[in-house]
Amino acid sequence: MKVGLVLEGGGLxxxxxxxxxxxxLDEHIHIDGAIVFxxxxxxx
Numbered sequence: 001m002k003v004g005l006v007l008e009g010g011g012l013x014x015x016x017x018x019x020x021x022x023x024x025l026d027e028h029i030h031i032d033g034a035i036v037f038x039x040x041x042x043x044x
Contacts, residue, residue, distance in 0.1 A: 004031070
């Protein structure tokens with residue numbers, strides 16, 4: 001089974017996301033692909 005992530009970026013959310021990804025690496029969880037979405041760009 002393939003695993004993909006949709007990540008929300010920007011500000012403190014980016015810091016939280018980095019922490020979650022760090023845990024994935026520590027636990028040897030393999031991610032096949034990821035998409036980063038930054039809503040601020042669409043609101044500007």
